[in-house]
Amino acid sequence: MRIATLTSGGDCPGLNAVIRGIVRTAAEYGSTVVGFEDGWQGLLEDRRVQLYDDDFIDRILSRGGTILGTGRLHPDDFKAGIEQIKANLEDAGIDCLIPIGGEGTLKGAKFLADNGIPVVGVPKTIDNDVNGTDYTFGFDTAVAVATDAIDRLHTTAESHDRVMIVEVMGRHVGWIALHAGMASGAHDILIPEHPFDIEEVCKKMARRFQLGEKYGIIVVAEGALPKEGTLEIADREVDQFGHEKFQDISGLIAKEIENRLDTEVRSTVLGHIQRGGTPTAFDRVLATRFAVNATKACLRGDFNKVVALKGQEIELIDFEEAVGTLKEVPDYRYATAQNLFG
Numbered sequence: 001m002r003i004a005t006l007t008s009g010g011d012c013p014g015l016n017a018v019i020r021g022i023v024r025t026a027a028e029y030g031s032t033v034v035g036f037e038d039g040w041q042g043l044l045e046d047r048r049v050q051l052y053d054d055d056f057i058d059r060i061l062s063r064g065g066t067i068l069g070t071g072r073l074h075p076d077d078f079k080a081g082i083e084q085i086k087a088n089l090e091d092a093g094i095d096c097l098i099p100i101g102g103e104g105t106l107k108g109a110k111f112l113a114d115n116g117i118p119v120v121g122v123p124k125t126i127d128n129d130v131n132g133t134d135y136t137f138g139f140d141t142a143v144a145v146a147t148d149a150i151d152r153l154h155t156t157a158e159s160h161d162r163v164m165i166v167e168v169m170g171r172h173v174g175w176i177a178l179h180a181g182m183a184s185g186a187h188d189i190l191i192p193e194h195p196f197d198i199e200e201v202c203k204k205m206a207r208r209f210q211l212g213e214k215y216g217i218i219v220v221a222e223g224a225l226p227k228e229g230t231l232e233i234a235d236r237e238v239d240q241f242g243h244e245k246f247q248d249i250s251g252l253i254a255k256e257i258e259n260r261l262d263t264e265v266r267s268t269v270l271g272h273i274q275r276g277g278t279p280t281a282f283d284r285v286l287a288t289r290f291a292v293n294a295t296k297a298c299l300r301g302d303f304n305k306v307v308a309l310k311g312q313e314i315e316l317i318d319f320e321e322a323v324g325t326l327k328e329v330p331d332y333r334y335a336t337a338q339n340l341f342g
């Protein structure tokens with residue numbers, strides 16, 4: 001069998017571990033693997049590379065980023081290119097494609113499946129927002145990086161009697177903010193699923209100061225928004241892929257707290273540091289298990305599915321379960337964290 005793979009959308013630690021896992025598993029069963037460069041774009045333009053089960057592939061397990069490169073393609077261009085994609089896959093003699101990506105990529109994979117192309121999807125994202133899987137690889141690494149950063153901010157905040165606002169990634173969901181905030185003992189966590197009231201945020205900090213504390217740490221997801229009518233915020237622009245552009249929510253919150261409370265406030269945006277670098281052991285193992293299971297599904301002809309972590313086990317789920325809705329932080333999880341705020 002001849003398998004193809006590609007990595008699409010924002011990168012994430014663990015992508016190379018998946019590529020390695022696919023190549024090594026395929027080789028074990030006498031199959032070969034082709035990689036398309038830069039996501040869907042490379043598939044459309046037939047930019048392919050043969051991947052060999054050699055020392056190079058073996059050593060990429062712990063390497064961040066993706067050796068295949070990644071990119072984003074507008075869904076309209078993608079759909080318009082379906083015949084070209086089919087022709088390129090046929091020309092390369094591909095029996096099954098394993099696209100690795102987030103919800104947008106999996107939607108694209110479903111479109112290919114609906115058009116008769118055998119695919120098995122592998123979910124990835126540091127945001128952990130793909131539905132149907134308990135975790136995506138990359139998330140654990142992002143949380144570890146953010147937790148380390150927030151631990152560091154605690155000590156400098158404490159030394160200067162300051163409030164620190166830490167902005168982490170999370171376009172639509174607050175998983176990174178929730179986990180990194182809980183792990184680092186943040187005094188407040190603001191996530192997109194629960195619009196915040198700046199008055200309440202300030203009250204919580206003021207209460208903390210009344211109790212004798214002199215500093216505070218607030219973790220905010222980049223996609224967090226104030227409750228309607230509580231804080232003026234400019235309309236968000238949208239980029240060419242339909243993604244909203246964020247406008248320094250941490251800076252805005254910092255300014256408000258400084259204006260309302262007699263305290264010094266600083267903000268830090270962690271940004272792409274959360275996405276770069278070497279994956280944690282957990283992410284390497286999850287990525288590898290996804291790869292092995294996706295490759296074996298291809299080999300036995302179990303197409304048009306997505307690999308997912310359910311409890312301790314890797315299962316195959318339908319595309320319908322993985323795409324369409326994002327996995328948000330449930331209320332009870334946020335409530336658990338809230339008990340510890342202040």
Ligand code: F6P
Nearest residue numbers: 010011125126127169170171275
């Ligand atoms: O991978 C998801 C994500 O990390 C979001 O949290 C973030 O908003 C986005 O990617 C930013 O990606 P880029 O800067 O590559 O557009």
